[in-house]
Amino acid sequence: MANSSPTKCVIIGAGPAGALAALYAARRGWDVEVYELRGDLRDASTTPLNFTKSINLALSERGINAMRQSGSDDLLETVLSETVPMYGRMIHGKSSSRLSEESQQYDVHGRFLRAVDRAILNKLLLNEVEALPNVKLHFNHKLTGADLRKRKAWFEQQPSRKPETADGAQAHQKQDASRSTEIEVDFDLILGCDGAHSSVRYHMMKSVRMDYEQSYIDTLWCEFTIPPAASASHTTPSARDGFATSPNHLHIWPQSDKMFIAIPSTDKSFTCTLFAPSADFTSLEKYPDGFLPFFQANFPGAADLVGRAELRKQFLENPHLPLISVKCSPHHHGSAGVILGDAAHAMVPFYGQGMNAGLEDVRVLFQHLDAHPSNMQGRAKALEGYSAERVPDAHTINDLALANYWEMHAGVTSPLYLLRKKVEEFLSDKVPVTGFATQYSRVSFSNQRYSEVAETVARQGRILVGGMLGTVLLSAMGWAAWWAWRYHKTGHSTMKTADGFAGLSMLWERVGRMLN
Structure with a gap:
């Protein structure tokens, strides 16, 4: 009832x-x-x-x-x-002494995130x-x-905080009312x-x-701001519509163990975040004169977008905060x-x-x-x-x-990661009957349960690796057959043929390790 x-x-x-x-x-x-x-x-x-x-x-x-x-x-x-639509990541770097920008779309079907x-x-x-x-x-x-x-x-x-009087003192209140x-x-x-x-x-x-589990990773973060183009001393080639750089990307300056990111805001500024090991923060706090060289070496172009003087000022004034992870059941x-x-x-x-x-x-x-x-x-x-x-x-x-921390600061430049992404996007776009989709698109652009996403992506991975291994195996078998036929025809010894297959076996093991 x-x-x-x-x-x-x-x-x-x-x-x-x-x-x-x-x-x-x-x-x-x-x-x-x-x-x-x-x-x-x-x-x-x-x-x-x-x-x-x-x-x-x-x-x-x-x-x-x-x-x-x-x-x-x-x-x-x-x-x-x-909100501001973000269609992908913009990877910032330096190539041949010149600053570079590389766009990586989030989704082959054009779906996007919204910065808010x-x-x-x-x-x-x-x-x-x-x-x-x-x-x-x-x-x-x-x-x-x-x-x-x-x-x-x-x-x-x-x-509630009482209003202040003209001389800055708080308005009079009774003692018991303040408790x-x-x-x-x-x-x-x-x-x-x-x-x-x-x-x-x-x-x-x-x-x-x-059951309760709380942990911190050895990474701290600090917030920065890139001002609108009208107030910025520098802009990038992708800047438009009053933004100092592309307004429709999540910007990443990746490094092996750290990164700097920037997310657009509706006021044409960017909210930026430095993620780095705690040791880096300790060093920069102790030796602030090394801050600009640190940024120029690791995040080329970012300091000029924020403003060199403003960058150091914001680092000293804004808190350096930990990243917590909590699981419970x-x-x-x-x-x-x-x-x-x-x-x-x-x-x-x-x-x-x-x-x-x-x-x-x-x-x-x-x-x-x-x-x-x-x-x-x-x-x-x-x-x-x-x-x-x-x-x-x-x-x-x-x-x-x-x-995904690895993907953001390392995977975005990994050839194997990018290859798998291209294969999955190709199958999703050209052969939709396969049901393939990237993990990122399943997480960000669907309502599929997270646990089901992980299971589906793991199954896709096994299929892709199996297909790649099968392709390599067939190619290797064809190559081996041709090699044996050639050496047999030219009169080489059986021992040399055996040595050739041993070399092929070593090649096969190396390929297997690479794919795993």
Whole structure:
């Protein structure tokens, strides 16, 4: 029997995943309350948790599809109007003392990613949510405790910052008004959308036998900005439409263990990120005079796009941040709680799927909830089904994101990687009946489960390697037959023929090692 009163849903975190979850829940008639640790994220003065603008986001099909199914007719169109299409990667380098640019398309069928500013996306989602009568937004609220068995949560309500007077002093306020107050909130279902260091996950682990793994890679990142062409001292040959370089690419300056990337913004600037081993950051912090030579040697042309003086200034002023990876299982607690987005599967940013996976979490969760009755028993089955589906997918994309770091800074210049990509794209385009597609296109331009993508791509790889080995084998057998016939005809000894086949065997082993 369905509950007579609407489900009360408490959502922790007002980022993109939390805002979209609130929208999905409200569209189903639930009473929704969203609690956010920070101030209103639509306010430019609100400081992000990592004290930086954060890496620009690459919106792909999974995130788009999640918004498409939100029940808000104009939301997706409004969001897409604030994006910049990226049709591929632009690989920057230096050849014969000249700077070079090489475009690599993402998809043989012309599909593309969309660069979006996280703050703009968050603002549009929160505006959509706030307009609904059954949603309440609470900012400056810190989750201090949660009992999922009793379905209660406690929040510390932070005092709002008071306006300043003309002389810079804060306006007078009573002593007790400046203190935090604690409130207690009841809920039927709590959704943890509160990031990699999730408080909901922490409290959930007290009563759930949750496997949990947290790790950092030996790479730090720092943010930079390339200004619009009108303000830039240098541009590249691909610059157009007021951008200092091509506006329709994700730009990469690759090196063996580091890279510099740039993603376009709607204001014609580029948000850039340096990824490098922690030892490089330590050295540059200790010897800042070596910063420009470091950039010129590793990322030719990038310093001039940012501006040489500005480059050093931004490196010294912007934080140098770690990259965290989180895996856990399960993602739910009975019928009372579930974690989504980075709270469930924080990942390194090298596949551009962190936000997309978080938005897809919302769609998949409510797909399971819609398939069961709205009572506690039905919700428990829905959350169990959600965890069973989402955990393997989350673990897979977490691993793929880490592996894609190699593709971005090394694979983009690897002949074998590029050969496989060309073969798969050729089969996808010219022989679609084979069902072949690159891993990147499956991840970025489809809604196929991440775990199924990995299995399908592994099967494709075995077929391709088998085909290549078969081709090499047939060619080698033909060559060997011709060689034996020739030497037999010219009267060479059997011993020399045997030596020839031994040489062929060594060649075969070498080819096998190369393909593997």
